[in-house]
Amino acid sequence: xxxxxxxxxxxxGISIQKNFSxxxxxxxxxxxxxxxxxxxxxxxxxxQHQPDFVINAAAYxxxxxxxxxxxxxxxVNNLCMHFLVxxxxxxxxxxxxxxxxxxxxGQRNHPYSETNxxxxxxxxxxxxxxxxxHIIDNCNRYYIFRVSWLFSPFGRNFLTTMIGLSKRHRIExxxxxxxxxxxxxxxxxxxxELVLGRYQIDFGVYNFSSNGKKVSWSVFAEAIFVHACxxxxxxxxxxxxxxxxxEYNGSALKPCYTVLSNKKIEKxxxxxxxxxxxxxxxxxxxxxx
Numbered sequence: 019x020x021x022x023x024x025x026x027x028x029x030x031g032i033s034i035q036k037n038f039s040x041x042x043x044x045x046x047x048x049x050x051x052x053x054x055x056x057x058x059x060x061x062x063x064x065x066q067h068q069p070d071f072v073i074n075a076a077a078y079x080x081x082x083x084x085x086x087x088x089x090x091x092x093x094v095n096n097l098c099m100h101f102l103v104x105x106x107x108x109x110x111x112x113x114x115x116x117x118x119x120x121x122x123x124g125q126r127n128h129p130y131s132e133t134n135x136x137x138x139x140x141x142x143x144x145x146x147x148x149x150x151x152h153i154i155d156n157c158n159r160y161y162i163f164r165v166s167w168l169f170s171p172f173g174r175n176f177l178t179t180m181i182g183l184s185k186r187h188r189i190e191x192x193x194x195x196x197x198x199x200x201x202x203x204x205x206x207x208x209x210x211e212l213v214l215g216r217y218q219i220d221f222g223v224y225n226f227s228s229n230g231k232k233v234s235w236s237v238f239a240e241a242i243f244v245h246a247c248x249x250x251x252x253x254x255x256x257x258x259x260x261x262x263x264x265e266y267n268g269s270a271l272k273p274c275y276t277v278l279s280n281k282k283i284e285k286x287x288x289x290x291x292x293x294x295x296x297x298x299x300x301x302x303x304x305x306x307x
Contacts, residue, residue: 019043019213022069024054025076029173030116033206034073042213045069049076054098064105071213073114074102077146081120082269084142095145096152103157112159114209117223119166119197121147124273131279132164132223140270154223161212161219163205163226166278167238169298170202171305176235177298180242181305184252191236193260197276198227199238201297203304219286225278228294232277236260245299251306 020043025031027048038044045067052059054076064072077095078084084091099115106113120143121136136147153160169177176199183189205226211217233241236258243255263272280291 019071019215020067020069021045021071021073021213022063022067023047023073023075024052025049025074026051027173028075028077029170029175030168030202030206031075032172033170033202034075034209037203037206038210039214042210054102055093057101060101061105064109064111068109069111071112071114072102072106073209074099075116077116078142081140081142081272084145085140085269088141088145091142091145092148095142096148099149099152103153103160106160107156107158110159112161112221113153113157114161114163114212115149115153117150117162117164118143118146119164119227119276119278120273121150121164122273122276124195124275126275129277129279130225132225132282139273142270143273150223160221162223164223164278165200165205166197166227166276167199168202168205169199169301171301172202175202176238177242177301180239181246181252184243184246184254184256186256188257188259189239190259190261190266191239192263192266192272193234193236194262195272195274195276196232196234198230198232198278199294199298200227201294201301203301204228204292204297217287219283224283224286225280226283227278227280227291228297229280229291230293230295232275233294241295241298242302245295245302246305249303249306251302 026046078091123137138144246252
């Protein structure tokens with residue numbers, strides 16, 4: 019099985035490299051080696067390797083930055099999908115792409131399903147939703163996995179940021195946005211099984227998060243610090259000061275509730291997702307040197 023991985027230098031790309039089976043011929047391209055915006059080189063690579071799957075882990079993910087860098091966000095998250103879809107249809111590979119809970123407006127009070135209408139309230143979410151829509155409408159063979167609050171021991175994400183800030187005496191964290199964290203490591207292990215053929219599921223959009231109660235960013239941070247202290251990853255737990263989204267004063271509006279329902283993928287694959295706290299503990303242990 020031949021798989022091209024785009025965006026190999028990000029947290030998901032690194033997780034995939036560490037958790038894919040040696041029986042898979044994984045060909046990795048970080049942004050420095052191959053930009054998904056470089057049509058000529060991307061086409062050349064696809065023609066050369068003729069992959070069974072292309073996993074696109076490349077994305078513009080700076081939610082606040084997207085409000086001012088709209089052209090860049092739209093280019094990476096939307097327009098580049100047009101050429102990837104064209105290549106997928108020409109060369110008959112399966113495209114695996116990743117979406118976000120931020121395509122929703124956060125106005126519900128129960129989990130979002132794959133059939134709920136995309137109503138983004140910030141430009142990052144809009145750029146992702148446009149890319150999703152183009153894939154859904156035009157790609158012959160695709161999986162879109164919609165994730166929320168992605169974390170891992172690698173790269174820049176909420177988990178590694180909190181560990182980096184753990185020496186502070188106090189940290190202000192937003193407490194009025196709710197979701198369920200997603201482990202990039204758990205996702206990468208699932209993807210490995212998918213490309214090897216263990217899961218036979220229809221092409222389409224699937225939510226991929228975790229189970230457990232909804233949490234705010236501040237509760238997620240508290241859990242990170244508590245478990246990190248238990249395994250001596252950090253020396254002490256900083257005091258968390260709860261603040262509102264308004265007090266945070268970011269450039270982009272953030273949806274207040276983006277819990278994703280996993281019912282579709284759990285039924286399709288006959289699996290049950292772990293609690294996010296269980297996944298957090300597992301991933302924290304990988305950070306102990």
